[in-house]
Amino acid sequence: MFRFSASGLVPDEGFEAWREIMARMFHIDRTRAAGDLPRGGMSAAVLGDVMVNRSIFNAQRLSREPRRIDCTPDHLVLQFYRSGGFSGEMNGARVRIARGQIAICDLRRPLDVQAISSDTVGLTVPRHLLEGVDLSRLPPRLDPARERLLAARMMALHHRLPKITCAEAPDLTADLLAALRCLFDPSACTDVLEAPALDADLFSLAERVIAGALASPDLSPATIAARLQISRATLYRLFAPFGGVMQHVWDMRLEAVRAALDQPSEPRTLTRLAEDCGFRTASHLSRVFRAQYGATPRDWRRQQAVNSGAAWQAESARLNAFWRELGR
Secondary structure (H helix, E strand, O other), rough: EEEEEEEOOOOHHHHHHHHHHOOOOOOOEEEOOOOOOOOOEEEEEOOOOOEEEEEEEEEEEEEEEEOOOHHHHOOOOOOOOOOOEEEEOOOOEEEEEEOOOEEEEEEEOOOEEEEOEEEEEEEEHHHHOOOOOOHHHEEEEOHHHHHHHHHHHHHHHHHHHHOOOOOOOHHHHHHHHHHHHHHHHOOOOOOOOOOOOHHOOOOHHHHHHHHHHOOOOOOOHHHHHHHOOOOOOHHHHHHHHHHHHHHHHHHHHHHHHHHHHHHOOOOOOHOOOHHHHOOOOOOHHHHHHHHHHHOOOOHHHHHHHHOOHHHHHHHHHHHHHHHHOOOO
């Protein structure tokens, strides 16, 4: 697992550190608006031959010129924008990506985009793992049905990542690649809503509906089933192994808080996190969080900041090694 954050550095140092971390894939610079210096944070792990990452960054320009394309890997980068987005040239087309959408970037082709402050979950897939799929015609975005399915899978994989064992990794990677082949090949998946893959990912889709409504007091089995267009009986069957629908909702609320506190660059206060994740008050969150994890949210955040301090910030070579060895 690799973690990096420039949040603890002064602006000039943070910019140079972030630029160095990203240099193997992208050139980083200010946007045209010339606001704050670009900076960000990233956590990444390799699952089999695929890299899974979460990135949080401020407004910045990202580009890939021919020289960089010639000397760096030509992987496929899929980035789900939980917030933020960008506009510019990608994959030979003018593209605008907004919150809730997935950008599919072919690193074999030039890129020049202006991004706003964003929080993303991504996959980096070596091209040869999708051999036989015509990637030359892959659009910058999938149609809404495919995008919905892929976003659910990416978020489920990201949330599950800390618990994945080495023994599970090969099967998970193979399953992910099979899904990508289906989603990227129209002849194999002409109607995602009727494809067998939807049944396999229905639980992930339900989790994404829940994740998007954690703050809502109206979140219930009835509203979740209605959003998925399935019966409540089907929904109850999906969640039976997890203690029921609402038990899993509260588990996801706690996991969302813990994941936020794990990120050194997470800017929200505990009060705001409580509101965003569906807890009545910060005190309510603190009681439930301590019962689940054995520490208060404040203590948890303090310990994570210590764990991911200056030692991680000096390891840009480690991430470069990830890029270099991925898929080999």
